[in-house]
Amino acid sequence: MVIQQDKMQSLAARMAQDEVKGRSPWADARKRFFRNKAAMTGLIILIAVALFALLGGYFAQWSNEDLDFAVMGQVATMGAPSLENGHYFGTDDLGRDLFARTVQGTQISLMVGIVGAAIAVIVGTLYGATAGYVGGRTDQIMMRAVDILMSIPYMFVLILLLVMFGRSIAMLFLGIGLISWLDMSRIVRGQTLSLKNREFIEAARATGVPSWKIILRHIVPNLLGVVAVYATLLVPLMILTESFISFLGLGVQEPLTSWGALISEGAGTMNYGTLWQLAFPLFFFVITLFGFFFVGDGLRDALDPKDR
Amino acid sequence: MFAYIMRRLAVAVPTLLLLIVFSFILMHLAPGGPFTQERELPPQVLANLNAKYGLDDPLWKQIINYIWGIVAHFDFGPSFVYPDRSVNELIAAGFPVTLTYGSLAFVAAVAMGVGLGVVAAIWHNSFLDYLAVGISIGAQVLPNFVMAPILVLIFTLWYGLLPGGGWSFNDPSFWIMPVIALGTSYMASIARITRSAMLEVLGSNHIRTARAKGMPEHRVILRHALKPAMLPVISYLGPVFVSMITGSVVIDIYFSTGGIGKAFVDSALNRDYAVMMGVTILVGALTILFNLIVDVLYAWIDPKIRY
Numbered sequence: 012m013v014i015q016q017d018k019m020q021s022l023a024a025r026m027a028q029d030e031v032k033g034r035s036p037w038a039d040a041r042k043r044f045f046r047n048k049a050a051m052t053g054l055i056i057l058i059a060v061a062l063f064a065l066l067g068g069y070f071a072q073w074s075n076e077d078l079d080f081a082v083m084g085q086v087a088t089m090g091a092p093s094l095e096n097g098h099y100f101g102t103d104d105l106g107r108d109l110f111a112r113t114v115q116g117t118q119i120s121l122m123v124g125i126v127g128a129a130i131a132v133i134v135g136t137l138y139g140a141t142a143g144y145v146g147g148r149t150d151q152i153m154m155r156a157v158d159i160l161m162s163i164p165y166m167f168v169l170i171l172l173l174v175m176f177g178r179s180i181a182m183l184f185l186g187i188g189l190i191s192w193l194d195m196s197r198i199v200r201g202q203t204l205s206l207k208n209r210e211f212i213e214a215a216r217a218t219g220v221p222s223w224k225i226i227l228r229h230i231v232p233n234l235l236g237v238v239a240v241y242a243t244l245l246v247p248l249m250i251l252t253e254s255f256i257s258f259l260g261l262g263v264q265e266p267l268t269s270w271g272a273l274i275s276e277g278a279g280t281m282n283y284g285t286l287w288q289l290a291f292p293l294f295f296f297v298i299t300l301f302g303f304f305f306v307g308d309g310l311r312d313a314l315d316p317k318d319r
Numbered sequence: 320m321f322a323y324i325m326r327r328l329a330v331a332v333p334t335l336l337l338l339i340v341f342s343f344i345l346m347h348l349a350p351g352g353p354f355t356q357e358r359e360l361p362p363q364v365l366a367n368l369n370a371k372y373g374l375d376d377p378l379w380k381q382i383i384n385y386i387w388g389i390v391a392h393f394d395f396g397p398s399f400v401y402p403d404r405s406v407n408e409l410i411a412a413g414f415p416v417t418l419t420y421g422s423l424a425f426v427a428a429v430a431m432g433v434g435l436g437v438v439a440a441i442w443h444n445s446f447l448d449y450l451a452v453g454i455s456i457g458a459q460v461l462p463n464f465v466m467a468p469i470l471v472l473i474f475t476l477w478y479g480l481l482p483g484g485g486w487s488f489n490d491p492s493f494w495i496m497p498v499i500a501l502g503t504s505y506m507a508s509i510a511r512i513t514r515s516a517m518l519e520v521l522g523s524n525h526i527r528t529a530r531a532k533g534m535p536e537h538r539v540i541l542r543h544a545l546k547p548a549m550l551p552v553i554s555y556l557g558p559v560f561v562s563m564i565t566g567s568v569v570i571d572i573y574f575s576t577g578g579i580g581k582a583f584v585d586s587a588l589n590r591d592y593a594v595m596m597g598v599t600i601l602v603g604a605l606t607i608l609f610n611l612i613v614d615v616l617y618a619w620i621d622p623k624i625r626y
Contacts, residue, residue, distance in 0.1 A: 159334045162610060164602040166565040167583065168342070171595055174587045175345060251462055258464040259568060259584060262337070278468035278573070282476065289468060300460040 016029050023312030035090040040236075043313040056302035060295060064117040072097025073108030075115045076266055092287050101287040104271075104280050112268055113291050120250050120296075123183065130188035132242050135195025142196070143203025144222065154200065157193050161220020165190040166252070170261055177262050187252055191245065198241055202234050236314040243307035247300045254296065270296040324615060330381070331607045336386065338603045339596075344383050345591045365515045378442035397599035406597035409582045416486055417578030418571065420497040421563040422485070428559065429509060433552060436513025438546075440521060441540065451510060463566045466500040467573040484575040497570045499509035505559045512555055516548040546620060553617050557610045564602050 043052055073079065079102055092101040092109075100109035142153040169186040174184055206212065207230070215225050254271025256262040263269050270292050277289030360368070369375045373384060387396040395406035401619035432455075439451035461469070474496065481485055487493050520526065529539045533626035564579075579598055586594035 151338060155330070158330070159337060160335055162331075162603065162607045163338055163341075164561060164565065164599060164606055167595075167599045167602055170568075170583070170587055171342060171345060174590065174595070175348070175592075255464055255569065257461070259572060261584075261587065272467070274465065274590045278464075278471075281468060281472055286472075289472075293465060296465070299542070301456075304459060305457070 025039045030062070036246040040313040045308050047245065047312060049305045050313075053302040053309065054300050057306060059115065059122060059261050060299050061121070063295070064114060064121055066317055067114035067117070068111070070099075071108060071111040071114060072099075075107060075268075077108070077112035078106045079108065084163060091285075093222060098293045101285070103211065103276060104285070104289055109288060112273060113295060116268045116270050116273045116292060117295055117299075119180075119263060119298075120253060120269060121269070123180075123187070123253040123269065124246040124250040127186055127187040127191050127252070128242050128245040130184070131191035131195045131245055132238055134188070135192035136199050136231060136234060136238055137226075139199025140203045140226050140234065141194035143200040143228055144207050144226050146204075146207075154197075155203075157196055160190070161193050163190075166255070169252075169256065169261075173261050174254070178261060180263060180267070183253065183262060187249055191249060191310025193244070195238070198237060199234055203230055203232055205216060206230055206233055231248075243303060247303040247307075248304075250296075252297065320615075320618070323345045328609050331611060334607060335600070335604055339386055339389070339600055340382060342596050342599055343385060344378075345376060346400075346596060353365075356533070372399070394534070395600070396593050398591055399584070399593050400591040406594050409586075410579055410597055410601060411596055413577055413579040413582050415488075416576055417551045417564065417567045417571075417580065419488070420494055420501065420576065420578070421567060423494060424498045424502035424505075425560060425563050427498055428506040429552075429556070432503075432506040432509025433513050433549075434512040435506070436552075437540070437545070437548075439514045440517030441512070443518060444523075446608055451514070455510040455514075457509040458503045459511075460504075461507075462504050463500045464573070466503050466571060467496070470500055471573075484573070486574075486576040491554065493576075497574050497576055500573075501563060501566045501570055505562060508578045509552060509555065509559070512551050513548065517544060517556075518546060520544045522549045550617065550621055553613060553620065555615045557606075558611075560609045561606050564605065 025129065044163035078097070079098070092099060098108050100113055103109050103112060138153065138157075142150045169190070172186045173182055201319055212225060212229055215229055220228075252268070253269060254274065257269045257271030258275040260272075260275065262271060274289065274296065277285075278290060282287050366375070373381060376384070388396060393407070395410070398404050398406055398409060401409075406407065434449045435455060439448045441489060442448055471483050474481040481492050481496055526539060526544055529543050530536075534543075566580075567578045568580035568584055570576055571578045572584055575581075579601075582594055583598045586598070587590070
């Protein structure tokens with residue numbers, strides 16, 4: 012009987028433990044995310060790139076604007092990456108330190124990506140949630156407006172805007188912000204439609220909560236999962252858009268730079284054998300996109316109960 | 320079906336008009352006119368120029384004239400920078416080129432993307448699956464402006480196999496790099512979409528039934544699985560088509576192929592608003608038309624859609 016008593020005790024202990032440790036859906040999702048190797052790799056890459064953008068400047072031996080006159084004019088032979096003269100990534104065609112330039116480009120590209128995605132999240136979520144919650148004719152008009160905006164060739168309009176009103180970061184943000192929220196609003200609207208007939212919304216309505224408060228307090232928090240996944244996938248798209256425009260020479264202006272501008276410069280000079288000018292910006296560009304895609308996929312797998 | 324197409328067209332026309340009006344007003348708001356130069360023109364010359372191009376009319380009249388020119392004569396007006404050439408000529412010179420490599424890239428991306436996706440789904444979790452997923456993940460981070468320099472580096476600078484730029488309708492070796500550069504990242508997206516859609520369909524009941532009654536596997540896949548799995552792919556075709564045209568901007572610049580992308584960027588750098596607007600409107604019209612085709616195709620394949 013002694014043995015059985017032991018078993019009973021351990022069973023009781025285990026049951027008590029189970030009762031204490033409840034698991035919320037978010038905790039579940041977090042666990043699934045941390046178990047996903049690809050997503051964790053992506054996260055580590057992103058943290059590394061962010062650290063590079065934030066702290067890289069302290070390790071640079073040269074400022075991003077100074078010309079190294081020792082290298083100038085013979086970049087192909089003297090400007091290669093080297094630890095001795097402090098140009099870890101070599102120099103660009105004008106003799107500027109590519110390490111400092113890459114740090115700067117990383118900062119700007121990441122900023123464009125994150126700000127663009129943030130605009131999309133805020134505008135798209137509110138717009139979509141409002142359209143979906145209010146419904147009826149308002150919904151139809153709002154979504155028709157989105158349809159119309161969607162069929163505009165936005166890259167061309169963005170270039171149009173940049174050319175007509177001058178190339179500045181503010182204009183770039185405005186232009187990217189104008190188009191980035193469209194997809195988000197559609198996704199959010201679809202989710203809202205399925206949420207709005209649930210009991211807890213009905214209860215809120217029955218107790219007299221005003222519509223805007225229901226949207227902000229009860230609809231939006233329940234959309235967070237979808238929005239988080241989509242936002243992570245949106246950041247690389249914004250980075251791609253900005254790089255595309257900068258590659259054409261229509262984006263950020265000197266002395267500012269971005270990955271797209273650096274890739275463009277590197278691609279223009281690779282004939283002369285200065286491959287590092289293409290390789291380093293391209294490397295950061297590619298690994299960051301990888302990182303975001305992996306994290307986005309990981310988040311989707313973690314938060315989407317259908318795919319479990 | 321006919322009524323559905325008509326209804327969609329009824330939305331498409333105002334959309335296009337809105338695009339025209341929007342870009343026209345934008346052009347008007349922009350600081351500096353088409354004749355702003357470093358050396359200022361004498362006021363009388365400027366007035367004459369403005370009168371010639373109708374720029375001294377009130378804005379609404381200009382817009383109506385412009386739209387009427389497009390609708391009645393398919394005429395986008397003269398270029399502001401090259402007075403002897405019309406916008407039509409500039410666009411017509413580049414359009415066949417863009418259409419050639421754009422449609423080739425489109426077909427290649429769809430065919431290879433769907434192929435990879437289907438193979439990956441059929442042999443799920445096998446070596447082939449991992450290979451296909453690997454290719455599609457790798458290709459996804461290689462947009463056209465990254466692919467273009469890499470391709471030139473490998474095929475022109477290192478191996479000297481392909482010409483690094485230029486265009487000829489008779490020599491396909493000029494086509495290869497633009498098509499690969501343009502299509503790669505979309506092939507990857509199509510492969511991913513196809514794979515996940517196909518996996519979902521292959522797990523559904525009607526496939527189990529088809530297998531249970533002893534249907535040969537290739538017919539199960541071709542007849543019962545492929546059709547529903549194509550729906551998400553089809554809805555992605557609209558954006559892909561648009562990207563083919565947008566991407567032509569990069570392709571034309573990098574490979575000097577001389578398509579409409581070149582006309583657009585040249586006009587953007589020269590502030591030749593007439594050409595910019597012409598290209599934007601043309602691309603907008605193509606986008607709307609293609610989205611219409613995609614929607615009709617979608618409605619035709621998916622019996623659940625009521626139109």
